[in-house]
Amino acid sequence: xxxxxxxxxxxxxxxxxxxxxxxxxxxxxxxxxxxxxxxxxxxxxxxxxxxxxxxxxxxxxxxxxxxxxxxxxxxxxxxxxxxxxxxxxxxxxxxxxxxxxxxxxxxxxxxxxxxxxxxxxxxxxxxxxxxxxxxxxxxxxxxxxxxxxxxxxxxxxxxxxxxxxxxxxxxxxxxxxxxxxxxxxxxxxxxxxxxxxxxxxxxxxxxxxxxxxxxxxxxxxxxxxxxxxxxxxxxxxxxxxxxxxxxxxxxxxxxxxxxxxxxxxxxxxxxxxxxxxxxxxxxx
Numbered sequence: 030x031x032x033x034x035x036x037x038x039x040x041x042x043x044x045x046x047x048x049x050x051x052x053x054x055x056x057x058x059x060x061x062x063x064x065x066x067x068x069x070x071x072x073x074x075x076x077x078x079x080x081x082x083x084x085x086x087x088x089x090x091x092x093x094x095x096x097x098x099x100x101x102x103x104x105x106x107x108x109x110x111x112x113x114x115x116x117x118x119x120x121x122x123x124x125x126x127x128x129x130x131x132x133x134x135x136x137x138x139x140x141x142x143x144x145x146x147x148x149x150x151x152x153x154x155x156x157x158x159x160x161x162x163x164x165x166x167x168x169x170x171x172x173x174x175x176x177x178x179x180x181x182x183x184x185x186x187x188x189x190x191x192x193x194x195x196x197x198x199x200x201x202x203x204x205x206x207x208x209x210x211x212x213x214x215x216x217x218x219x220x221x222x223x224x225x226x227x228x229x230x231x232x233x234x235x236x237x238x239x240x241x242x243x244x245x246x247x248x249x250x251x252x253x254x255x256x257x258x259x260x261x262x263x264x265x266x267x268x269x270x271x272x273x274x275x276x277x278x279x280x281x282x283x284x285x286x287x288x289x290x291x292x293x294x295x296x297x298x299x300x301x302x303x304x305x306x307x308x309x310x311x312x313x
Contacts, residue, residue: 043067043265043286051277051304052290053297056269059290060112068116069184069264070285072255072276074126074247075109078102086242089295099134107138109269114142116267117178122149122185122259125174126247132172143176149183150175150226154251158232173255188258189220228254241299243273252279260285274300278307 045064052059076093083091095102113123123143127135132151140148152173161167177183195217198206207214230250233240239249252275260266262284268276271289273296280287281304291297 046265046286047288048265048286050288051271051274051297051300052288053292053294054290055292056290057109057112060109060116060269063116065115066118066121067265068113068267069118069121070124070256070260070266071113071117071121072124072126072252072266072268073113073270074245074268074272075106075270076102077128077245078131083244085244085295087295089293091244091293099131102131103134103138106135107142110139111142113269114178118265119179120182120184121178122183123176123178124152124255124259125176126154126171127174128171129168132174136174139174139176143178147177147180148175149177149180153227155227155229156232158234175259184259184261184264186258188224188254189218189222190224191221193217193222224254224258230254239275241273241303243296243299246273247275249275249279252276253283256280256283256285271300272296274303278303281307282311 043064046067076095078095078099079093080095081093083093085091095105097104110123110125117123123139125135125139136148136151150173152175154171154173156169157167158169193206195206198208200206201214205216207216209215228251230248233246233248237248240246256266256276256279264285266276266280266285266287268287268289271277271291272293274289277287277289277300289300291300
C-alpha cells in the first residue's frame with residue numbers, strides 16, 4: 030500500500046492510529062499504512078551498521094550486518110525516514126539515534142528529506158561505560174539527529190539540569206545568588222541551567238533494574254529527555270524500531286499516547302511485557 034492511499038483517515042487524524050499497540054512488522058510497510066501527519070514525536074534507534082551479530086539473553090539473534098556496506102545501509106534508511114516525515118504533524122519532531130561512524134551520512138539524507146532549515150540539533154549522548162583504547166580517545170558517545178517538520182512551529186520545552194557556578198556572586202536578603210547588570214539584579218533560574226546539546230547520561234549497567242536482556246537497549250533517562258523536550262501530555266509518540274520498548278514505556282509513564290513497531294518477534298514480546306509491567310506498577 031502506498032503512502033498516499035492508506036485509507037486510515039484524513040491527514041493528522043490520530044483517531045485512526047493503533048494507539049497503545051506494538052506491531053511485529055517491517056516498519057516501512059507499517060508506516061505506509063498509517064495516516065499522514067498524525068504523530069507529534071518520532072524517535073528511532075535503528076541498526077547502527079556495526080556489522081556485528083548480537084545474541085539476546087533468550088538466545089535470539091539481532092543481526093546488524095550489511096554486505097553492501099554504507100550504500101546498502103543508507104538505501105535501507107532513506108525510504109523509512111521519508112515515511113517518518115510524512116507521519117509527523119506540523120509541530121512534530123524526529124530524533125534519529127545513530128553513532129559517529131554514520132551520523133554525517135545519515136544527516137545528509139535527512140537534509141534532503143526535511144530540508145536543511147529544519148535541522149534543530151546534533152545531540153551528543155556522552156557516557157563513560159565500557160572499555161578504553163590505547164590508540165585513540167575512547168569512543169564514548171552516540172549522536173541524536175533532531176529535525177522538525179516545520180522549524181519554528183515545532184513543540185519544544187526547555188529542560189534544565191545541573192547547577193550554576195556561583196563563586197564570588199552576590200546573595201540577596203533571602204540567600205539567592207544574583208548578578209548585577211545595567212537593568213538591575215539578574216537571578217538564576219531555580220531549576221538550574223538550560224540544558225545544552227551534550228547530554229551526560231550513564232549507559233545501562235549490566236545489573237540495572239530496567240535491563241530486559243535485549244541488546245542495544247537504551248536508558249529510560251535518555252528517552253525522558255527526548256519526550257519531555259519535544260512533546261506535550263496527550264501527544265502521539267511513535268517508535269518504528271522499538272526494540273525492547275524503552276520509548277513506549279517512558280511515553281506511557283509520562284502520559285503520552287504511543288504506538289510502536291519492530292521486525293523482531295522477540296523484541297515485540299519484550300516490549301509488550303515491559304509496558305504491561307509498567308502499567309501494573311503505576312497502579313500501586
